[in-house]
């Protein structure tokens with residue numbers, strides 16, 4: 001996808017297909033009946049793990065790094081670097097890595113054989129997540145194995161930072177899923193897109209405010225953050241993509257008669 005002078009490509013690490021009512025606990029087949037367009041022909045919800053490659057304005061940036069050679073929630077990662085190679089980008093070409101948050105399925109490829117995978121890249125994350133996962137030791141064992149190695153290399157941004165992380169790439173805090181969860185804003189010329197990380201796991205959560213999230217550290221705050229974001233983005237031309245959306249497709253929130261719609 002072209003966005004002004006930026007080119008954005010999804011980099012898939014692994015894909016799972018789930019019965020939606022078992023993924024979003026407390027939802028019924030009836031709840032999903034109006035969201036069939038988000039499901040495959042088999043009625044299942046696709047859940048992707050991976051990251052986004054952003055090229056342009058002198059930088060080659062990865063936003064999130066998938067799961068790595070590992071299995072989580074029945075999804076097996078492992079194809080991230082092959083898919084990066086298919087986009088004609090080598091690990092040495094990457095200038096910047098930006099984490100939406102520091103959960104295991106977003107930092108998976110940060111380290112290979114005990115060394116940072118992207119040797120020439122600056123790794124960036126929010127100070128609030130660095131504090132929570134590393135200083136406060138809230139990381140899981142799998143996360144710690146990676147964060148022990150890259151933790152000291154992370155250039156952390158603080159809440160309220162107004163300078164761009166990378167030319168054309170900005171952020172704002174969207175706490176709840178984790179304390180430092182951030183939305184990454186891509187902009188060039190007059191076009192704008194947002195990478196939502198796990199602030200939203202499935203577009204359906206932008207349509208129905210009562211839907212709960214998945215694996216939120218603070219579910220109440222996460223819901224408030226999601227609701228505010230959905231209300232702000234309704235009718236806005238900004239393209240939106242979550243880290244786990246089906247096909248990692250971007251879409252827009254259309255203001256509908258009585259209910260919002262999601263169009264890709």
Ligand SMILES: [Zn+2]
Nearest residue numbers: 103105198243
């Ligand atoms: Zn995730």
